[in-house]
Amino acid sequence: xxxxxxxxxVLILLVLLLSACSSGAINTTTSxxxxxxxTDDNSPIKIGALLPSTGVYASLGENLLNGMNLYFEExxxxxxxxxxxxxxxxxxxxxxxxxxxxxxxTDQDKIDILTGPVSTAVAYAxxxxxxxxxxxxxxxxxxxxxxxxxxxxxxxxxxxxxxWQIGHSMxxxxxxxVGKKIYVTAADYAFGHEVAEAFKEAYTKAxxxxxxxxxxxxxxxxxxxxxxxxxxxxxxxxxAFYAGSDAVRFxxxxxxxxxxxxxxxxxxxxLTAEDVRxxxxxxxxxxxxxxxxxxxxxTKENQTFIKAYEKKYNKRASIESAEGYxxxxxLAEAINKLKGDVSDPDKLIEAMSSVEINSPRGxxxxxxxxxxxxxxxxxxxxxxxxxxxENKVIDTIPQVVDPGK
Amino acid sequence: MxxxxxxxxxxxxxxxxxxxxxxxxxxxFGILGVLNLAHGSLYVLGSYVGYSLIIKAGLPFWVALMAVxxxxxxxxxxxxxxxxxxxxxxxxxxxxxLTFGLAYIFHDVFSMMxxxxxxxxxxxxxxxxxxxIAGNAIPAxxxxxxxxxxxxxxxxxYTQEKTKWGAVIRxxxxxxxxxxxxxxxxxxxxxxVFFLGSLMAGLGGVLGSPVLGxxxxxxxxxxxxxxxxxxxxxLGSVTGTFIASLLVGFVETFSRFFLPELSLIITFALMALVxxxxxxxxxxxxxx
Numbered sequence: 001x002x003x004x005x006x007x008x009x010v011l012i013l014l015v016l017l018l019s020a021c022s023s024g025a026i027n028t029t030t031s032x033x034x035x036x037x038x039t040d041d042n043s044p045i046k047i048g049a050l051l052p053s054t055g056v057y058a059s060l061g062e063n064l065l066n067g068m069n070l071y072f073e074e075x076x077x078x079x080x081x082x083x084x085x086x087x088x089x090x091x092x093x094x095x096x097x098x099x100x101x102x103x104x105x106t107d108q109d110k111i112d113i114l115t116g117p118v119s120t121a122v123a124y125a126x127x128x129x130x131x132x133x134x135x136x137x138x139x140x141x142x143x144x145x146x147x148x149x150x151x152x153x154x155x156x157x158x159x160x161x162x163x164w165q166i167g168h169s170m171x172x173x174x175x176x177x178v179g180k181k182i183y184v185t186a187a188d189y190a191f192g193h194e195v196a197e198a199f200k201e202a203y204t205k206a207x208x209x210x211x212x213x214x215x216x217x218x219x220x221x222x223x224x225x226x227x228x229x230x231x232x233x234x235x236x237x238x239x240a241f242y243a244g245s246d247a248v249r250f251x252x253x254x255x256x257x258x259x260x261x262x263x264x265x266x267x268x269x270x271l272t273a274e275d276v277r278x279x280x281x282x283x284x285x286x287x288x289x290x291x292x293x294x295x296x297x298x299t300k301e302n303q304t305f306i307k308a309y310e311k312k313y314n315k316r317a318s319i320e321s322a323e324g325y326x327x328x329x330x331l332a333e334a335i336n337k338l339k340g341d342v343s344d345p346d347k348l349i350e351a352m353s354s355v356e357i358n359s360p361r362g363x364x365x366x367x368x369x370x371x372x373x374x375x376x377x378x379x380x381x382x383x384x385x386x387x388x389x390e391n392k393v394i395d396t397i398p399q400v401v402d403p404g405k
Numbered sequence: 406m407x408x409x410x411x412x413x414x415x416x417x418x419x420x421x422x423x424x425x426x427x428x429x430x431x432x433x434f435g436i437l438g439v440l441n442l443a444h445g446s447l448y449v450l451g452s453y454v455g456y457s458l459i460i461k462a463g464l465p466f467w468v469a470l471m472a473v474x475x476x477x478x479x480x481x482x483x484x485x486x487x488x489x490x491x492x493x494x495x496x497x498x499x500x501x502x503l504t505f506g507l508a509y510i511f512h513d514v515f516s517m518m519x520x521x522x523x524x525x526x527x528x529x530x531x532x533x534x535x536x537x538i539a540g541n542a543i544p545a546x547x548x549x550x551x552x553x554x555x556x557x558x559x560x561x562x563y564t565q566e567k568t569k570w571g572a573v574i575r576x577x578x579x580x581x582x583x584x585x586x587x588x589x590x591x592x593x594x595x596x597x598v599f600f601l602g603s604l605m606a607g608l609g610g611v612l613g614s615p616v617l618g619x620x621x622x623x624x625x626x627x628x629x630x631x632x633x634x635x636x637x638x639x640l641g642s643v644t645g646t647f648i649a650s651l652l653v654g655f656v657e658t659f660s661r662f663f664l665p666e667l668s669l670i671i672t673f674a675l676m677a678l679v680x681x682x683x684x685x686x687x688x689x690x691x692x693x
Contacts, residue, residue: 041565054512055622058521188666214665221617224415225661228541245523245620252525256540258535279525279618345576
């Protein structure tokens with residue numbers, strides 16, 4: 001008992017000492033940085049990247065970062081005479097963790113601009129913090145509709161897509177080219193539901209009929225029972241939204257359970273994305289999907305991009321690589337417009353909002369009302385070339401604008 | 406009717422897969438009383454090494470099925486002797502902290518070595534097709550899993566219940582000191598059991614990868630699944646794990662079919678129900 005008391009006392013003392021030390025350390029660094037900013041004009045522009053490097057979406061985070069790194073490397077890590085520095089923090093695709101990491105980025109690293117995240121839940125979680133701190137935030141992936149609708153903020157702009165754009169673009173096309181009765185399935189989380197809703201909205205408006213719907217949990221490992229449910233007579237197709245490991249399993253099991261021969265599969269581009277297809281073997285053959293960028297896109301910008309990417313990373317660019325590359329390009333453009341002075345967040349936002357570029361995915365610009373990107377959407381079909389699956393763009397839906405409500 | 410039959414087969418094959426994955430951790434925790442939270446990591450390591458051998462090195466599936474579990478078992482052996490043995494005296498808390506830390510170290514090492522993409526192993530060519538049963542296509546690999554699961558279950562049950570080895574292990578579970586006093590080298594027995602548990606993890610890793618794939622963070626999903634099965638089945642018996650795996654497999658499959666929105670909850674509700682009604686698990690012995 002006596003021992004315990006003494007130990008406890010020492011422990012408390014230690015904790016007090018440690019906390020005193022650490023807060024002191026933080027204080028000194030911040031005061032140093034402040035003086036540095038005033039005297040030294042060559043301080044780099046710090047871009048915080050909140051991207052997951054663990055969890056289901058780990059590979060997406062990695063590709064986004066690769067894309068950004070590639071662009072800035074092409075610029076020699078210098079824009080408008082200023083050094084660019086990317087500070088990456090792992091969100092673990094967890095809203096709570098992300099919020100903690102965001103505070104680390106703003107309080108400790110003093111970032112000028114924020115980009116990321118992959119998960120929409122993360123984007124929603126950090127929204128208020130970003131808004132109140134007036135931190136310019138370019139959303140480079142998370143596609144939740146509300147971020148540019150009811151949760152819109154002056155400081156949040158999105159260069160990736162809204163889930164509405166993904167689902168809605170397929171609706172009318174599917175009615176004309178696939179059939180009049182479709183079954184809908186998506187991963188059971190906010191984004192999956194939003195994409196499915198947008199698809200249903202456009203599809204039923206065109207005259208189609210929804211035969212039923214099912215939403216397996218995110219990160220599901222066995223689709224057999226859901227596939228049994230979908231395997232209905234008299235439907236013309238199945239619309240599916242899955243990404244990452246879910247997409248690999250779903251598409252493979254769709255084939256293994258014999259649905260591939262029976263019912264055409266359509267969906268969003270992540271179903272047959274560049275980074276999941278090698279794992280799916282020949283199962284994705286024949287899937288038609290809507291997406292805003294594809295490896296096979298035959299434009300000058302895209303061809304240069306995919307070649308440079310392959311040279312640097314020795315693997316193919318994915319949708320997320322293109323998003324990262326685009327986000328970096330938009331930020332660079334905005335910084336250029338301000339001649340490297342990013343001290344005023346409102347001016348930075350102003351400059352960013354009027355950026356118009358020809359990116360690897362085609363012409364993109366921002367919708368000044370919704371803060372969402374305006375872009376082309378492509379219908380891609382997967383086929384087999386030389387024993388391997390390849391995507392091919394078969395249709396373009398030009399300049400899709402999110403309605404913003 | 407044929408839709409129900411399909412779901413039955415699905416539940417059976419999923420349950421067997423669960424059994425193959427979780428029997429390792431049951432052996433280690435149930436028999437040794439060592440809570441090895443890095444068990445999921447051993448499973449994932451099995452999947453990754455299997456992937457490298459099959460896809461990268463082009464070896465046949467069967468070779469990987471023999472080689473990988475042995476390798477994982479040896480790694481498990483080293484872990485047990487070097488790191489875990491000193492914690493036996495310290496109780497579960499230190500084991501949990503230590504093995505959970507290990508799991509994180511493994512996690513980072515895996516993403517360094519195999520990257521962050523999901524990797525999938527193709528089933529062996531013989532089984533890479535679908536079989537028609539009553540008008541439903543069922544992947545042959547899943548049918549094979551059912552057979553393999555039954556074989557493993559019989560092997561483990563026989564070893565535990567009918568051999569002298571099993572008797573020593575069961576005695577060690579009840580009273581370590583007494584068994585030691587009777588002249589049995591209990592440390593050696595423990596090491597062997599840990600070896601067997603890791604072997605099962607490796608086997609599960611190879612067999613599971615064609616269905617589940619492998620990706621960073623998977624070890625924690627596997628761990629949670631294993632713990633659910635462990636709680637439902639109860640400690641210390643292969644029979645319990647076998648029944649629990651099948652039960653969880655069936656409950657999950659059928660709840661997905663009938664109530665897809667609630668499927669996640671129902672599995673955990675099953676666990677909670679078992680905890681309330683039979684805290685020692687379905688077949689577990691009452692712990693005094």
